[in-house]
Amino acid sequence: MMKGVPYLVTVAILALAFSLASAYDPSPLQDFCVATENANSGGTPLQDFCVAINNTNSAVFVNGKFCKDPTLVTANDFFFSGLNIPGNTAANKVGSSVNLVNVDKLPGLNTLGISLARLDFAPYGLNPPHTHPRGTELLVVIEGTLLVGFVTSNPNKLFTKVLNKGDVFVFPIGLIHFQFNVGQTNAVAFAGLSSQNPGLITIANAVFGSNPPINLDVLAKAFQLDKNVVEYLQKQF
Template identity: 55%
Template sequence: MMKGAHFPATTAAFALLALATFHLVSASDPSSLQDFCVALKNTDAGNTSNAVGSKVTPANVEQIAGLNTLGISLARIDYAPNGGLNPPHTHPRASEFLVVMEGTLYVGFVTSNSDNGNKLFTKVLYPGDVFVFPVGLIHFQFNIGKVNAVAIAGLSSQNPGVITIANAVFGSKPPIKLDVLTKAFQVESNVVEYLQNQFWYDNN
């Protein structure tokens, strides 16, 4: 029969202190710095008469200070009929879920280089449908219907950020060196120059 282990009093006291400290740490409050702040924002229809045929109306911490520390934000996206596009973009600090309110959207995202080698996931969405775009991945929405479309996006950050791919690559100021882009896209320099000379509309 095994004999019970005996600990010196100092060891037992240390163990109790460590256990008490652990409970104090695990009982800490991991929530935000504030309880809440009531705030409202009007999200009227956006003007889609532009080069891409869409308008994003954000409701993040820049528009609503009450979102500070809450880790959430919203956006309304309006799409023109027959091809209104929210161009390929990423949110570096947030995942996004999209709820279609009106119209028909073709949506999708591309996985990272290492995850199935840039695999494209797409779906056609109708009113009431929901789609999720994982954080940081390139995604888009395209109105394939003959009427206006509207969607509401929820994002898991008070300040999700947005990087529109074409704008960032070809519309940077100052421009990215021609040698870099011709090698990256494996095209002639005149193609890159043409793209850099375009007006890259920001729908945000």
Template identity: 65%
Template sequence: MKAVQFLSGFALLALASLLASAYDPSPLQDICVAINDPKDGVFVNGKFCKDPKLAKAEDFFLSGLDKPGNTANRLGFSVTNANVEQIPGLNTLGISAVRIDYAPYGQNPPHTHPRATEILVVLEGTLYVGFVTSNQLNNTLIAKVLNKGDVFVFPIGMIHFQFNIGKTNAVAFASLGSQFPGVITIADTVFGADPPINPDFLGKAFQLDPNVVKDLQKKFINGN
């Protein structure tokens, strides 16, 4: 009897441990609406896998990150991606990379990666970088000036930025902890939403005159 009680207790303990360690997989797309019939499904959390026996070197290869991106835009920066869209072999591996080019005084504006922590290394130039903690930590700015060879980490989900404070071009490479980290640029998302978010609501949220909000929406929706 005692042996049965011991085994029952052990089984319950093992089950509890298993349930405690279980968790949902990290999402790899912005939305994934549930359906009742899988035959109507069009997305999976990641990509379908081909027969591994058919894998080839090109599945794990990408060239061109030595070439500067086009920074002739309103913000003066360019991102060249190396994620699962460009390198199919990254599927399920939980990592990707980017090259970021900055014109003099160019900036990668405040944004967040909903699915990845980022580690950035400066190859050329001088960058002012930082992130802002959540409300729980009083929205503290953690920032630093980086020079060639310096490394900085942006924790997952934190709003962060980079600004080229030098008079010459700057280049950085970053690795991100997701095969498809996603990016949400704060100003573009808030003021460039389509259809537009009610300007009276945004005016109150940002303590701005609604007419100022409308002007910003015109600029961001039109991509100026």
């Protein structure tokens, strides 16, 4: 019995080391980050803050943004103004507008793993089915009534709910979800996302509006549609 104790202790220590190593593995901040020598990756902050700065002169891309010299950081790097302004819901066919405040608009978000969005909906406006590949979304309704939902990975189960003013709903990371204004008045919501750059894949746009377009035979067979219908859908996007 005692001979097995050192073995169990060793396994426990290795398991703990592996879990700690995994916990500090940096999460992706873009769709991919191909390895290159002498590149720093994003992840757990190693100082109080790391204000983003765009460096177009460098051929090296990091998993996130380059850090601004801390001595040059100002309060404005942590400030954004304008979320009190309603979005233009008439600018698209779906009748919604999303104003995302991510690291591109608020440099102080760099490495902090959070962003914010204002969502405006015209009557019966829709934020169409989409995913955020790098962030969970927490939505709170400020005005109006929204039908919201998300679909799980296989088997594809739909979780849906009608939200009123003050209601909150969470959309788990990477899952297809939507918000639809079922009221006859404008609706407003705010969303927090667990990434400085959560990403956005709008399903219809990605499938029918990719550049270059996906092969007609692939889409026709996948959706069980006639090729003429697929071509029509591609023209819409």
